[in-house]
Amino acid sequence: MALEPDIQPLGAHRCLLGESPLWHPTEQCLYAVDIPGRQVLRWREGADMPDMWPQDAEPGCIAARAGGGLLVARRDGLWALDTSTGAQHLVSAPPYDPARLRFNDGKVDPAGRLWVGSISDAREPEAALYRFDGGAFAAQVPGLTTSNGLAWSPDGRRMHWSDTKAHRIYVADFDVATGTLSSPRVCAEFKPRTPGEAYGGRPDGAAMDAEGHYWAAMFEGGCVLRIAPGGDVVRRIDLPVTCPTMPTFGGADGRTLFVTTAREKRPAEELAREPLAGAVLQLRVDVPGLPATLTQA
Ligand SMILES: O=C1O[C@H](CS(=O)(=O)O)[C@@H](O)[C@H](O)[C@H]1O
Numbered sequence: 410m411a412l413e414p415d416i417q418p419l420g421a422h423r424c425l426l427g428e429s430p431l432w433h434p435t436e437q438c439l440y441a442v443d444i445p446g447r448q449v450l451r452w453r454e455g456a457d458m459p460d461m462w463p464q465d466a467e468p469g470c471i472a473a474r475a476g477g478g479l480l481v482a483r484r485d486g487l488w489a490l491d492t493s494t495g496a497q498h499l500v501s502a503p504p505y506d507p508a509r510l511r512f513n514d515g516k517v518d519p520a521g522r523l524w525v526g527s528i529s530d531a532r533e534p535e536a537a538l539y540r541f542d543g544g545a546f547a548a549q550v551p552g553l554t555t556s557n558g559l560a561w562s563p564d565g566r567r568m569h570w571s572d573t574k575a576h577r578i579y580v581a582d583f584d585v586a587t588g589t590l591s592s593p594r595v596c597a598e599f600k601p602r603t604p605g606e607a608y609g610g611r612p613d614g615a616a617m618d619a620e621g622h623y624w625a626a627m628f629e630g631g632c633v634l635r636i637a638p639g640g641d642v643v644r645r646i647d648l649p650v651t652c653p654t655m656p657t658f659g660g661a662d663g664r665t666l667f668v669t670t671a672r673e674k675r676p677a678e679e680l681a682r683e684p685l686a687g688a689v690l691q692l693r694v695d696v697p698g699l700p701a702t703l704t705q706a
Pocket residue numbers: 426428444513514528555557573574611612613614628654
């Protein structure tokens with residue numbers, strides 16, 4: 410049985426809604442976004458405060474580009490950010506009505522393709538998970554409400570995603586060569602809020618470890634869960650915040666788990682109890698994570 414790890418904030422910065430933590434595999438530093446705070450953030454080794462790139466629209470997620478810099482999926486489309494100059498340009502318009510939806514969680518598949526899902530402002534099942542094919546976004550999974558939790562198995566043959574509002578994590582067979590998924594099925598399911606019962610939270614962002622276990626942040630559940638390929642929860646790490654949003658693995662050995670968290674729209678009593686709400690949390694784990702793939706897009 411693993412001991413409960415020491416959990417520390419990454420510096421003094423607090424996000425409104427931190428998301429998309431990304432350990433950059435060549436720069437060896439952590440990036441993330443603050444969605445309503447409209448910032449892309451970067452923590453360099455030893456820095457207490459992050460570097461920040463303000464955004465004109467909410468950034469849902471980021472990806473590291475093979476040629477340098479980042480892709481930023483914002484409500485108003487996909488943007489390229491040159492992190493050395495701060496210059497940005499539009500790469501692709503959004504594949505949805507930005508008056509009702511925005512981009513949310515996104516990741517790069519084992520072949521370097523970017524996948525990004527959307528979220529419905531009204532939390533209706535009108536969102537989708539998209540694959541970016543260089544020029545445009547093609548919907549691969551329609552009918553979602555809050556597309557989230559993307560992660561691939563170590564062999565690349567299974568793709569996972571979640572729908573936070575549906576309280577479900579899904580898995581499908583994945584063809585790395587063509588970027589197509591087949592046989593989608595429910596991998597794990599959590600109980601929706603039920604009057605009179607303790608609520609365990611809903612699956613938000615995720616990361617995959619080298620043993621093929623899926624780590625899910627449980628929004629309003631105050632923990633991260635390690636889930637075996639068959640869907641069984643094999644470890645739960647309680648966090649000092651109610652709303653973790655997404656884990657990622659990083660550090661020189663890939664064994665530091667960074668977890669973004671939220672404080673936006675949380676009750677005042679909860680925020681008074683949870684001074685780390687909005688921080689990026691960091692803790693050490695036994696099994697390293699899979700490194701992020703650079704996108705060719
Ligand atoms: O905006 C967001 O909110 C959701 C939390 S909720 O279920 O809608 O309350 C979170 O999962 C998502 O990642 C985030 O971007």
